[in-house]
Amino acid sequence: MSTQSNKQDSSSNSSSSANDVAILLDLDNLVIGAKQINLSFDIKLVLDHIKKLTNGRIVLRHSYGDWRQDQQLMRDLATAGFVTQSAIRLNNFSKNLADMQIVVDTMETLLDGHQYSTYVLMTGDRDFTPLVQALRKRGKQVIGLGVRHTTSQSFASLCDQYIYYEEIVPTPQLSETEVEALLNNSLQQLLNTEEHVRASVLKQHMSDSSKGAFDKSHHAEGSFRKFLERYPHLVRVEQVETTIYVTRPEKKETQPTPLHVRYRRGLKKQRLRVVKRETRFTVIKDMIRHLTTSDQARWRELIDTLHEEYKSKEKKISKNAINAVFLLARRAQVIRTLKAKSLSTAPVLLELEGQKVVQDAIMRCDAAYVKGILELADEFDEEEAAVALYYEPQFARYLKTLIKNFERLGM
DSSP: OHHHHHHHHHHHHHHHTTTEEEEEEEHHHHHHHHHHTTOOOOHHHHHHHHHHHHOSEEEEEEEEEOGGGOHHHHHHHHHTTOEEEEOOOSSHHHHHHHHHHHHHHHHHHTTSSOOOSEEEEEOOOGGGHHHHHHHHHTTOEEEEEEOGGGOOHHHHHHSSEEEEHHHHSOOOOOOHHHHHHHHHHHHHHHTSSOSOEEHHHHHHHHHHHTTTHHHHSGGGSSOHHHHHTTOTTTOEEEEETTEEEEEOSSOOOOSOOOHHHHHHHHHHHTTOOOOOHHHHHHHHHHHHHHHHHOSOEEHHHHHHHHHHHHHHTTOOOOHHHHHHHHHHHHHTTSEEEOOOSSGGGOEEEEOOOSTTHHHHHHHHHHHHHHHHHHTSSSOOOHHHHHHHHHSSGGGHHHHHHHHHTHHHHTO
16 A cells, blocks of 8 residues: 555656756856857746747756856846856866866756756756766756857757757847948948958958847848848959958048058058057056966966956956957967967966066067068058057157167067
């Protein structure tokens, strides 16, 4: 009698949890990935989509990661019933710690007596591949959700179903007026210092500027070249071999391009984009501060860290500007990178030491710019070079001093 009762209870529990769902959210992977493509992360949107998809009851809601990155998001998660386990990113091990917490908590749910039929892993990290295999081996349905550019395809293909966050975000359709304004603004920004750019770069810029709205509009359907050809008053399409370029329909410059503009363009071709003085001084100083207090920092992680600091202090310094200063500092032998699969994951080491590290670093970076200008085919003019690098001609005397000290600086 007792055994039959237990069987009935067990059957009842199994039936009641047949559609129960457990959600585990990797904040660092998904939320940061969404920010990188200018999308805000809407947890309510995600939960509504999962409920419709599974037709189940979301019982467990856990999130893991650095709670400091977005206070509003933390409030939204708490309102949505999530329990957040903090794993503040101090180094690459902190990321591994959050991953381990997700794996341990997931495996514990298999032992706690509550049977979840579906696990939603909100991440695109391939490190979770063994976890997916373990869950599916136990008869669980695994749904993955992440941002396309941070998602490992091997991880996504192993899930029973994988959802790209970009595809569930509702996007308003752009009107004809709006798409023309978007095209014009993108052309102005890209052709500000360039005579022409690849059509693929223009398309990506329009996508980023519209936060993906252009990609989801009917304007993006079919050939991008045919789209551009509908606006001959804004853009001219040129094809060189297999590459398509865009430029303005008429050249606005009736007079020779100023020498300082040619200097900046020449430096950019050498991957030495000129960043304004105040910005590059700030980035150099903060880069050195982090490298002298951290055992090992990686290129992309250090860029992300500085960007978050500037954002919290309301300093408008973009990741592109930070990356440009890093490339300059590497050329100037202020920093060096160790071998890695890509530059973004390469460890960064400080090459300088002493009590005047920041001052020496700034001079070395300025000298790298000047050396790049001297390598150009154009004639060298100190005042024009000063305008190119400092936007003010009175720095010409300083540049002359730099040239005299090239040997001391190792340039």
